[in-house]
Amino acid sequence: MKLLVVEDDATTGAYIARGLREEGQSVDLVSNGRDALIQATSGPYDVLIIDRMLPEIDGLTLVKTLRGAGNQTPVLFLTSLGSVDERVSGLNAGADDYLVKPFAFGELSARVAALARRPHALEQETVLRAGPLEMDLIARKVTREGQEIDLLPREFAILEHLMRRKGRVQTRTMLLEAIWDISFDPMTNVVETHISRLRAKVDKPFTTELIKTVRGAGYRIDA
Secondary structure: OEEEEEOOOHHHHHHHHHHHHHOOOEEEEEOOHHHHHHHHHHOOOOEEEEEOOOOOOOHHHHHHHHHHOOOOOOEEEEEOOOOHHHHHHHHHHOOOEEEEOOOOHHHHHHHHHHHHOOHHHHHHOOEEEEOOEEEEOOOOEEEEOOEEEOOOHHHHHHHHHHHHOOOOOEOHHHHHHHHOOOOOOOOOOHHHHHHHHHHHHHOOOOOOOOEEEEOOOEEEEOO
């Protein structure tokens, strides 16, 4: 594997790079977000290992910039910020996994290996499926049991978000941040209203409910 490690702490960066090289990996090491952006876009990598708190360009901005430019290389965030909100913001920025410092090198190595197995499938994925529900991302078309479902752009975005994370609960806050780019609670029922409309189109005409409400948590689409 070819890996890019972005870590501003020299000791930690050297420790990670040395351990990965001892496992036979090819590792490039940079210490700030600006150099990381140049490096990540200059050649193919299997996984990017990025610290959240970086000089020049912080980790969140770095990942958002890469994703905005179409770079889908798997990202593992390393950080001392371990709260749920911090993890959610990292994942919503486009990271694929999150490891809180201090960490065991064996766990880091295992997570990197797991991420490296996924990139080609992610890049080529143009059709999402959840049981009988199918979403064509190129044609922007949704069908269930062969029947086409007409969705508004926001409804399509919500359904795509849920289908990409099928089986995993998505909270109201996650949906607000991902779909409306709102990082605070606007004290409205906008999420609930759109979910209700989406269910009326995706579930109501059929016998099986796919979009589930997890009481006190959020929403989940089942396969």
